[in-house]
Amino acid sequence: MATADSSAPRSTARRLEQAKQVEARKVARRSFLRVSAFAGLALFTGSLLSGFLGFFNLRHPTGFGGVVTVSKARVPQPSGTPERVSDGKFWLVNLAGAEGDVLGVGGAGGLLALYWKCPHLGCTVPWNPGFQGAQVNFPGITGWFRCPCHGSTYSRAGVRVFGPAPRPMDTMLLSVNGDGSVNVNTGKITGGAADNPLRAVAYNG
């Protein structure tokens, strides 16, 4: 009788201990599964976000929408032929003094980045080197921007002189680097206005 009485509590204690161990293993397994699920979700979300940023080119925009660098060799001379910068969709112009100021606002010359999208209906505006200003009542001037779609015509500073466009050509934020190259931020566009010539940035090469 004495043996049976002492073994019963030991057996109960062992069963309790085993039950505790089983429960602990279940908790550990559930925790592991939960952590794995969160990790998987985080990875999935990360790859989706990365794909989104990549698709819309938001991480490090290059070309149009970002900063485009124009080497010193491509910067026109004052009064020279404007440089077409295709990857930034702009014309780089080097104004001599108040050149292109057809409305009398003034200007000391320098570099201007003109967004080539026509403010009328969006056609690409080319530089027309042979265009005679006399055709639009500005005799003595040769070479202006002229839109092929509806004839809007702009001075060398992008100021509208003729046609249906509601305003001058838009300008982009421009800065000069120490090595004579130029950075144009094609994501920073300012609506064109009569003061376009005043926006020119001094350039000494």
Ligand code: FES
């Ligand atoms: S789109 Fe340029 S004048 Fe109409």
